[in-house]
Amino acid sequence: MIILAGIACAIVTFTACEDQLDVVQHGAVSSEAFYSNDQECLEGLSALYKDLELSWPVNDGHLGMAISDDCYAGGSSRTSDGWELINELNYEANNAYVLNAFQTYYNTVYRANMLINHCTGGTALQNRIVNEAKVIRAFTYLRIACYFGDAPLILNEVTDGKYQFPASP
Numbered sequence: 001m002i003i004l005a006g007i008a009c010a011i012v013t014f015t016a017c018e019d020q021l022d023v024v025q026h027g028a029v030s031s032e033a034f035y036s037n038d039q040e041c042l043e044g045l046s047a048l049y050k051d052l053e054l055s056w057p058v059n060d061g062h063l064g065m066a067i068s069d070d071c072y073a074g075g076s077s078r079t080s081d082g083w084e085l086i087n088e089l090n091y092e093a094n095n096a097y098v099l100n101a102f103q104t105y106y107n108t109v110y111r112a113n114m115l116i117n118h119c120t121g122g123t124a125l126q127n128r129i130v131n132e133a134k135v136i137r138a139f140t141y142l143r144i145a146c147y148f149g150d151a152p153l154i155l156n157e158v159t160d161g162k163y164q165f166p167a168s169p
Contacts, residue, residue: 034118038123041115041119041121041125042129044111044118045133047111048112051111052136055101055108058100059100059101059104059105062083062097063086063098066086066087067086073086083097102144102148105143105144106154108137109137109141110158112133112134112137113156115130115133116137141153149167150169152165153165
């Protein structure tokens with residue numbers, strides 16, 4: 001009897017709430033519908049500039065200095081993934097700082113591509129926003145080329161889930 005009660009409770013527990021799992025997310029807008037006016041395009045451009053603000057000190061400041069002769073990385077202890085290995089040009093792709101720079105740059109490229117592809121209203125302000133996004137994307141690719149050499153050149157938003165692209169010179 002106890003076993004049957006346990007099975008009945010399990011059945012009710014695992015099947016009773018299925019219809020309540022599909023909840024409409026309030027306030028969420030798809031990228032196709034978001035860039036429909038000047039204000040939304042400006043918000044996308046602000047997010048793009050925020051990416052630059054976040055990536056510049058670490059990626060271009062610290063990483064750029066660590067791989068140059070302008071500074072010497074040191075500290076109280078050596079770490080296997082630290083700035084010391086970058087400073088000595090003895091690092092691999094799984095170095096946390098190098099990986100973070102690569103990911104941050106491509107996040108900026110992704111946001112720029114979304115803005116370029118979806119901000120198509122044709123107003124003077126939207127044209128300016130798209131041109132600024134193209135300049136930021138070009139500047140980001142310049143930084144990628146400086147740090148990583150040949151890298152994937154992605155000029156459109158990736159929607160099919162296939163994120164592996166060949167390196168472009």
